[in-house]
Amino acid sequence: xxxxxxxxxxxxxxxxxxxxxxxxxxxxxxxxxxxxxxxxxxxxxxxxxxxxxxxxxxxxxxxxxxxxxxxxxxxxxxxxxxxxxxxxxxxxxxxxxxxxxxxxxxxxxxxxxxxxxxxxxxxxxxxxxxxxxxxxxxxxxxxxxxxxxxxxxxxxxxxxxxxxxxxxxxxxxxxxxxxxxxxxxxxxxxxxxxxxxxxxxxxxxxxxxxxxxxxxxxxxxxxxxxxxxxxxxxxxxxxxxxxxxxxxxxxxxxxxxxxxxxxxxxxxxxxxxxxxxxxxxxxxxxxxxxxxxxxxxxxxxxxxxxxxxxxxxxxxxxxxxxxxxxxxxxxxxxxxxxxxxxxxxxxxxxxxxxxxxxxxxxxxxxxxxxxxxxxxxxxxxxxxxxxxxxxxxxxxxxxxxxxxxxx
Amino acid sequence: xxxxxxxxxxxxxxxxxxxxxxxxxxxxxxxxxxxxxxxxxxxxxxxxxxxxxxxxxxxxxxxxxxxxxxxxxxxxxxxxxxxxxxxxxxxxxxxxxxxxxxxxxxxxxxxxxxxxxxxxxxxxxxxxxxxxxxxxxxxxxxxxxxxxxxxxxxxxxxxxxxxxxxxxxxxxxxxxxxxxxxxxxxxxxxxxxxxxxxxxxxxxxxxxxxxxxxxxxxxxxxxxxxxxxxxxxxxxxxxxxxxxxxxxxxxxxxxxxxxxxxxxxxxxxxxxxxxxxxxxxxxxxxxxxxxxxxxxxxxxxxxxxxxxxxxxxxxxxxxxxxxxxxxxxxxxxxxxxxxxxxxxxxxxxxxxxxxxxxxxxxxxxxxxxxxxxxxxxxxxxxxxxxxxxxxxxxxxxxxxxxxxxxx
Numbered sequence: 001x002x003x004x005x006x007x008x009x010x011x012x013x014x015x016x017x018x019x020x021x022x023x024x025x026x027x028x029x030x031x032x033x034x035x036x037x038x039x040x041x042x043x044x045x046x047x048x049x050x051x052x053x054x055x056x057x058x059x060x061x062x063x064x065x066x067x068x069x070x071x072x073x074x075x076x077x078x079x080x081x082x083x084x085x086x087x088x089x090x091x092x093x094x095x096x097x098x099x100x101x102x103x104x105x106x107x108x109x110x111x112x113x114x115x116x117x118x119x120x121x122x123x124x125x126x127x128x129x130x131x132x133x134x135x136x137x138x139x140x141x142x143x144x145x146x147x148x149x150x151x152x153x154x155x156x157x158x159x160x161x162x163x164x165x166x167x168x169x170x171x172x173x174x175x176x177x178x179x180x181x182x183x184x185x186x187x188x189x190x191x192x193x194x195x196x197x198x199x200x201x202x203x204x205x206x207x208x209x210x211x212x213x214x215x216x217x218x219x220x221x222x223x224x225x226x227x228x229x230x231x232x233x234x235x236x237x238x239x240x241x242x243x244x245x246x247x248x249x250x251x252x253x254x255x256x257x258x259x260x261x262x263x264x265x266x267x268x269x270x271x272x273x274x275x276x277x278x279x280x281x282x283x284x285x286x287x288x289x290x291x292x293x294x295x296x297x298x299x300x301x302x303x304x305x306x307x308x309x310x311x312x313x314x315x316x317x318x319x320x321x322x323x324x325x326x327x328x329x330x331x332x333x334x335x336x337x338x339x340x341x342x343x344x345x346x347x348x349x350x351x352x353x354x355x356x357x358x359x360x361x362x363x364x365x366x367x368x369x370x371x372x373x374x375x376x377x378x379x380x381x382x383x384x385x386x387x388x389x390x391x392x393x394x395x396x397x398x399x400x401x402x403x404x405x406x407x
Numbered sequence: 408x409x410x411x412x413x414x415x416x417x418x419x420x421x422x423x424x425x426x427x428x429x430x431x432x433x434x435x436x437x438x439x440x441x442x443x444x445x446x447x448x449x450x451x452x453x454x455x456x457x458x459x460x461x462x463x464x465x466x467x468x469x470x471x472x473x474x475x476x477x478x479x480x481x482x483x484x485x486x487x488x489x490x491x492x493x494x495x496x497x498x499x500x501x502x503x504x505x506x507x508x509x510x511x512x513x514x515x516x517x518x519x520x521x522x523x524x525x526x527x528x529x530x531x532x533x534x535x536x537x538x539x540x541x542x543x544x545x546x547x548x549x550x551x552x553x554x555x556x557x558x559x560x561x562x563x564x565x566x567x568x569x570x571x572x573x574x575x576x577x578x579x580x581x582x583x584x585x586x587x588x589x590x591x592x593x594x595x596x597x598x599x600x601x602x603x604x605x606x607x608x609x610x611x612x613x614x615x616x617x618x619x620x621x622x623x624x625x626x627x628x629x630x631x632x633x634x635x636x637x638x639x640x641x642x643x644x645x646x647x648x649x650x651x652x653x654x655x656x657x658x659x660x661x662x663x664x665x666x667x668x669x670x671x672x673x674x675x676x677x678x679x680x681x682x683x684x685x686x687x688x689x690x691x692x693x694x695x696x697x698x699x700x701x702x703x704x705x706x707x708x709x710x711x712x713x714x715x716x717x718x719x720x721x722x723x724x725x726x727x728x729x730x731x732x733x734x735x736x737x738x739x740x741x742x743x744x745x746x747x748x749x750x751x752x753x754x755x756x757x758x759x760x761x762x763x764x765x766x767x768x769x770x771x772x773x774x775x776x777x778x779x780x781x782x783x784x785x786x787x788x789x790x791x792x793x794x795x796x797x798x799x800x801x802x803x804x805x806x807x808x809x810x811x812x813x814x
Contacts, residue, residue, distance in 0.1 A: 001467055002641045008468075009634035016624045016631075054464040060408055061415075217423045220676055224423075227416035234409045266673035269627055 007048045007055060008274070010040050015273035028129050028365055030333060033273045034358070037280015038288075048281040055278060060240065062275030065268045066334060067241045068226040070127055071248020072261050074153055076195070082143065085315035086150030092314035093151060093329050094158045096307035097122035104299045105353070113169065114353055117343040118296075120166055121357045122304040124159030125152040126333025126365070133368050134328055137376055144320045148328040151311075159335045160242045161187040163342070167239070170346045187238040191246055194229060198250035206256045218256055219263020225251065241338065279337050282344060283358055287351035296352065297359030304360050305330055305367070324375045331365045414455045414462060415681070417447050422680035435536050435772055437740060440680045441765070444687020445695075455688040462685060467647065469682030472675045473741060474648045475633040477534055478655015479668050481560055483602070489550065492722035493557030499721030500558060500714065500736050501565045504529035507710035512760070515703050520576065521760055524750040525703075527573055528764045529711040531566030532559040533740025533772070540775050541735055544783055551727045555735040558718075566742045567649045568594040570749070574646070577753045594645040598653055601636060605657035613663045625663055626670020632658065648745065686744050689751055690765055694758035703759065704766030711767050712737050712774070731782045738772045 018032030018039075040048040049055060101119030110118060130152050134140040140149075165183045202225070209221045226247035233243025251257050287293055312326020340357040343349035349357075425439030425446075447455040456462060508526030517525060537559050541552045572590045609632070616628045633654035640650025658664050694700055719733020747764040750756035756764075 001464065001647065002638055004464055005471070005634045005638035005641065005647070009631045009638060012627045012631035012634070016619070016627050020619050020624065054461050057408065057411055057461040058465075064412070212423070212427050217427065217676075219673075220419045220423050220680075223677065224416045224419035227412045227419070231409055231412035231416060234412065240408065240412070263673060263676070266626075266670060267677055269624075269670070270630065270674055 003049070003052070004054055007040070007052075008058075010047045011036065011274050011277040012270070014040055015277050019273065026369060028132055030129065030276055031362060031365060033276035034280040034283075034362070036273075037277035038283050038285060039280075040277060041281030041283060043283065043285040048277060050278045050281040055274075058271065059275045059278035062268075062271035062273070062278075063334070063338070064226065064230055064240060064244045065264060065271045066275060067244035068223070068230075068248045069261070069264050069268055069272075070156075071226075071245040071250075072252055072257060072264065073131070074127075074245075074249050075252055076153075076249050077253075082146045082150045085147045085318040087154055088314045088316065089147060089151035089311050089325060089329065090154035090158060093125065093308050093311035094123040094155050094162075096310055097304050098162075100303035100307050101300055104303050105296065108296050108299060110296075110349075110353060114343070114349045116169075117166060117339055117349050118300060118353055118357065120159070120162050121336040121339035121343075122300060122307065122332065122360065123162060124155050124332065124335035125308065125329045126331045126335070126361075127152040127156055129331040129333045129365055129368075130328055133331065133372060136369065137372055139324070139376065142320075143318075144324045144328070147315060147318060147320070147325050151325070151329060155329075156245070156335060157191065157242075159339075160239060160245070163335070163339060164238050164242070166339070167342060168237075170342070170348050183237060186236060187242055190233055190236055190238045190242060194233075194243075194246045195250060198246070199253075202250050203254050206251070206254050210256055218259045219267075222251060222256070222260030223264065223267065241335075276337075279341055282341060283355060284351040288355035288358060290352055290355070293352040293355035293359065297356035297363075300356055300360050301363050304332065304364060321375065321379050324372070324379065327368065327371045327375050330368045330371070332361050333365065336361050410456070410459070411461055414447070414459075415465075417452075417454045418443065418681050418684040419677070421447055422684050426680065433776065435539055437536070437683055438769060438772060440683035441687040441690075441744075441769070443680075444684035445690050445692060446687075447684060448688030448690060450690065450692040455684060457685045457688040462681075465678065466682045466685035469675075469678035469680070469685075470741075470745070471633065471637055471647060471651045472671060472678045473682060474651035475630070475637075475655045476668070476671050476675055476679075477563075478633075478652040478657075479659055479664060479671065480538075481534075481652075481656050482659055483560075483656050484660075489553045489557045492554045492725040494561055495721045495723065496554060496558035496718050496732060496736065497561035497565060500532065500718030501530040501562050501569075503714035503717055504711050505569075507714050508707055511706045511710050512703065515699075515706060517703075517756075517760060521750070521756045523576075524573060524746055524756050525707060525760055525764065527566070527569050528743040528746035528750075529707060529714065529739065529767065530569060531562050531739065531742035532715065532736045533738045533742070533768075534559040534563055536738040536740045536772055536775075537735055540738065540779060543776065544779055546731070546783065549727070550725075551731045551735070554722060554725060554727070554732050558732070558736060562736075563652070563742060564598065564649075566746075567646060567652070570742070570746060571645050571649070573746070574749060575644075577749070577755050590644060593643060594649055597640055597643060597645045597649060601640075601650075601653045602657060605653070606660075609657050610661050613658070613661050617663055625666045626674075629658060629663070629667030630671065630674065648742075683744075686748055689748060690762060691758040695762035695765060697759055697762070700759040700762035700766065703763035704770075707763055707767050708770050711739065711771060728782070728786050731779070731786065734775065734778045734782050737775045737778070739768050740772065743768050 014036035015033040018036045019029030022032035023029050037048065039045060042049060098119040101122040102115045105115035105118040127149065130148055131140065134145045134148060139145050161184050164187050165180050168183050210218060226244050229247040230240045230243035234240050251260055308329040309326035311329060312322045315322060315325060336357060340354050344354045421443035422440040425443045426436030429439035430436050444455065446452060449456060505526040508529040509522045512522035512525040534556065537555055541555060546552050568591050571594050572587050575590050617625060633651050636654035637647045637650035641647050658667055715736040716733035718736060719729045722729060722732060743764060747761050751761045
């Protein structure tokens with residue numbers, strides 16, 4: 001218990017300090033939180049042991065809270081408006097980095113499985129980071145912003161399905177079209193079924209729960225619903241993150257969402273940095289700065305950035321700024337980190353490849369804001385706004401439903 | 408991970424539902440939370456395994472948050488006003504139940520160590536439950552109320568020191584005056600030292616931290632400070648609860664306390680019920696309803712209730728309602744449960760004796776409100792008030808500093 005208390009205290013202090021530092025440097029706080037983990041981890045101070053089962057489990061609860069929060073922010077129904085463009089961007093944005101990453105990693109000497117994980121880690125845009133960057137630039141509610149967030153949502157889902165498939169492959173089951181098809185079908189089936197049942201059953205359920213006026217109850221019932229769906233998803237062969245995310249999406253349209261979100265954000269202040277710090281703590285600093293990691297990282301960054309920018313042009317029938325869409329899809333984050341962590345924990349990838357994927361996450365996040373500035377400055381037709389929130393959006397009647405809207 | 412997610416979901420749902428039920432029945436929610444744990448635990452549904460290391464660790468974090476919260480509510484300096492009465496009541500209220508409980512348990516066949524734990528489990532009044540019952544009756548801010556909360560604070564500290572001593576005894580170190588003296592000195596030394604250093608160093612530290620305006624940071628720094636002190640306390644040979652409690656006490660007078668408390672309460676909605684549910688899950692229902700547990704429980708209840716009521720009269724120079732003070736000291740809670748859990752986990756007490764201690768906690772909590780009603784109804788001189796909060800209390804100038812005030 002002593003080492004747990006100490007490592008939690010150290011994680012909270014270091015992630016908040018370095019998170020604040022990266023925020024002041026104009027970067028998302030996740031960068032600082034990863035750095036905090038690296039410093040506290042086994043290769044530097046040795047205070048946080050990412051392999052301790054309890055620390056790992058609390059980190060996974062952080063992952064749960066993070067995906068549940070992202071789900072709570074996600075309005076799936078408004079995906080319809082930008083649906084076909086977003087899905088075209090999402091598919092191209094998954095395929096190009098996946099194939100490119102696989103090819104580059106193979107060329108640089110990685111095995112088939114390791115190269116597959118490297119490619120897969122490049123597939124998912126970080127919805128959290130993209131949304132934050134778009135909001136910072138005031139273009140979150142433009143049509144471009146909606147396509148980006150819709151595509152990020154779709155590629156998250158594709159990425160999570162890919163993850164479920166690769167986990168099964170790593171677990172050394174019989175690899176083949178059968179396994180891949182079964183797990184993809186399971187994940188899609190879970191999402192469709194949970195959304196269908198949830199949309200009918202959950203609103204009346206939470207209306208009833210709302211009657212319980214004990215302090216903090218509503219938020220905790222929301223959390224419990226998320227935990228339950230995450231458990232069911234895990235047990236039915238898909239993953240915790242899909243369950244957590246879908247639970248949030250189901251609760252999004254309920255009137256109780258705001259209170260659930262308030263609670264989740266508070267709980268998240270505790271749990272989420274622990275998730276990123278545990279990932280940081282898994283990083284071997286020596287491997288991170290090895291020539292192999294730097295070389296592989298650089299190659300993956302090129303493929304990852306170009307793949308997503310090219311994917312923006314896959315929205316052939318979208319009549320907005322395709323370059324802006326592509327650039328905004330560049331940041332990788334949570335899902336890439338999850339792939340990397342899974343790969344390292346199972347021994348499927350080397351510490352050097354793990355370090356290379358970390359570099360991709362850090363660099364893609366760093367380069368996006370200045371790149372986006374360039375693109376936006378060149379486009380005067382853009383309908384920018386610096387204001388946020390439903391009150392501001394309601395009057396014109398067009399922007400009431402937005403994807404990934406944050407309150 | 409599946410079973411952890413499932414058991415957390417089940418714990419949140421069951422504790423909130425049954426906590427609300429007991430609240431509606433006029434009982435503290437801890438009763439419902441224990442009951443939820445019993446239902447989910449190994450002896451009924453088997454969803455929550457209290458021996459799973461991660462579940463146990465998260466429960467201990469709940470204990471940490473609970474004691475940190477109690478500390479945040481505690482104004483030690485105002486103890487001076489009612490100091491001598493409170494300390495007399497506290498010492499009598501520790502000694503009488505300790506000796507009575509030991510004697511009764513020995514007479515009914517328990518061994519020396521088990522009887523010692525049974526007696527020790529009766530020593531500490533539940534500050535949380537007493538404060539709640541007094542507030543419900545509107546007598547929290549009377550002199551009687553202040554003596555009760557001062558004495559409950561003091562007997563908590565004595566109880567926690569006792570616990571540290573007994574843990575050392577159970578760990579099969581050399582038992583003797585030396586060990587007892589060393590651990591008592593350690594605990595008292597820790598408290599005095601932490602308060603002395605903390606009172607000087609912490610306010611400027613948190614003034615500096617207050618400058619970091621990132622959302623949720625301040626509360627997390629408060630939590631981190633508590634975790635750090637709990638870790639130091641544990642490592643220096645006293646206990647997690649003393650460290651958590653003292654950290655709260657140190658933060659109490661800072662202007663940052665309110666925000667830290669807001670965060671802690673939110674985090675507590677998640678963690679604290681898990682602590683009680685884990686305790687409930689350790690209860691063997693068969694043993695709970697055995698003749699031995701019921702007989703032992705009844706005897707301990709009699710000793711426990713009479714011991715505390717008698718202790719009220721130990722405040723020889725207190726010119727208020729001594730019977731009210733004694734009755735309000737009756738509820739046992741957290742600390743008794745911690746003794747029982749420690750005893751069961753180490754095999755020092757039988758499941759029957761564990762069940763008997765559970766009965767003491769439940770029954771003493773149940774009987775206090777009606778008993779207090781009787782005493783209050785007979786005393787017309789009592790200066791009751793139904794209002795709470797510092798705004799209401801400030802104008803008359805006398806009641807601004809109160810012990811255990813809750814905001």
